[in-house]
Amino acid sequence: MKIKQFLYGGDNLGYLLHTGTRALAIDGGAVDDIMAYVRENGLSLSTVTNTHGHGDHTAGTRQLAKAAGAVYLDHRRLTEGQAIGLDGETITVRLTPGHTLDSVIFATDTFLITGDTLFNGTVGNCFSGDLKAFYRSILLLLGYPGSTRIYAGHDYVAASLAFARHLTPDNRAIDAYAARYDKSHVVSTLDDERAVNPYLRFNDPEIIRLLESRGLPADTEYQRWEGIMSLE
Numbered sequence: 001m002k003i004k005q006f007l008y009g010g011d012n013l014g015y016l017l018h019t020g021t022r023a024l025a026i027d028g029g030a031v032d033d034i035m036a037y038v039r040e041n042g043l044s045l046s047t048v049t050n051t052h053g054h055g056d057h058t059a060g061t062r063q064l065a066k067a068a069g070a071v072y073l074d075h076r077r078l079t080e081g082q083a084i085g086l087d088g089e090t091i092t093v094r095l096t097p098g099h100t101l102d103s104v105i106f107a108t109d110t111f112l113i114t115g116d117t118l119f120n121g122t123v124g125n126c127f128s129g130d131l132k133a134f135y136r137s138i139l140l141l142l143g144y145p146g147s148t149r150i151y152a153g154h155d156y157v158a159a160s161l162a163f164a165r166h167l168t169p170d171n172r173a174i175d176a177y178a179a180r181y182d183k184s185h186v187v188s189t190l191d192d193e194r195a196v197n198p199y200l201r202f203n204d205p206e207i208i209r210l211l212e213s214r215g216l217p218a219d220t221e222y223q224r225w226e227g228i229m230s231l232e
Contacts, residue, residue, distance in 0.1 A: 001089050001108050003151065004037055005185055006030035011154045012056055013186060015113055017106075020087030022046050025070070026106060026113050027153060029060040035067055047084065049073040051115025051153055052103040076102050096141070098134025099124035105141070111149035111187075112141070119152040120188045121160025121177070123199040126229065135225045142200060146191035155186045160197075167198050167231065168206055202228050 004016040008030035015026045016034055023043045027050055028034050038045050045068035050057050052075065065072040073084075082093040084106075092107040099116045103124075106113040116124035117134075118141055126134050161181075164174050173195040177188070193200050201207045202224035211218040216227035 001086070001091075001110075003111060005151065005187075006033050006037075007155070008033070009056055009059070011156065013151070013153055013155060014057075015151060016043075016045075017086065017091065017108075017113075018043050019089045022087045024049070024084065024086055024091065025064055025068075027051055027057045027061075027115065028064040029057070031060045031064045031067065034064060038068065044068075045070045046086075047071050047073050049078075050075045051105065051113065051117075052100045054100065054116070057115065057153060075104050078104055094140060096137035097130060098126055098128055098137045101128045101130070101133075103128075103137070107144070110147075111151055112144065113151050114141070115153040117141070118150060118193070118197075118200075119154060119156050119160060120150060120181075120186055120193070121157050121164060121197055123197070124153075131226060131229060132222070134229075135222060138200065138225070141190070142194075144190055146189060146194065148190045150188050150190060150193060152186070155183060157181050157183075157186060164196055164198055167210060171196065171206065198231075199228055 001019045006014045012029055014028050014030050017024045021044050023045045025048045028048055048061055048065040048070045078093045080095045084091040094105045094107055096103045096105050096117045103117050161174055161178050177192055177196045208218050211227040217223040
């Protein structure tokens with residue numbers, strides 16, 4: 001399955017997944033660019049959907065569906081494990097509440113479209129207020145193979161790495177991560193995130209020492225998750 005990334009609205013990232021001649025758009029705010037790509041590559045855009053309901057992700061969704069004659073698939077009606085077929089290949093829906101209660105990700109054999117649940121270098125704010133749900137969603141993501149590519153809902157890489165350096169200045173993996181960053185195609189692997197992203201490293205001794213130095217509870221995994229989510 002092929003993936004095309006589209007930058008819009010300053011730092012938003014939307015996606016077109018395609019195989020054969022059929023395509024699926026996720027967070028398709030870059031309407032004109034997506035339609036141009038569809039025409040240039042002889043594709044049929046059959047389905048349009050979103051990772052969650054925030055306006056910067058849903059902007060353009062209805063317009064794109066109308067322009068392409070595509071079916072609008074309401075992300076709020078998707079179910080855990082639901083399969084979306086695309087010319088013989090499958091995209092799997094995973095429910096990932098936390099950033100918002102309606103957040104979902106889209107999984108293939110080699111990559112994840114993570115919206116604002118997991119960014120390259122950080123995670124989304126917990127606007128839902130449900131840290132436990134967010135924790136369970138992060139554990140779900142951590143269960144994927146390390147080679148899985150992460151395609152997020154925004155390019156926040158520069159700020160995220162600056163914060164990671166602030167928290168863990170001795171982590172040499174941050175420099176290697178920064179050297180691989182390509183703003184024209186923003187992607188990392190789950191192994192990259194495990195090495196650099198503070199919010200996925202709550203079981204790492206370096207993060208545990210950091211939490212303890214701040215006087216935060218660190219005896220259980222969930223306490224460590226709460227602690228790292230509270231740091232500024």
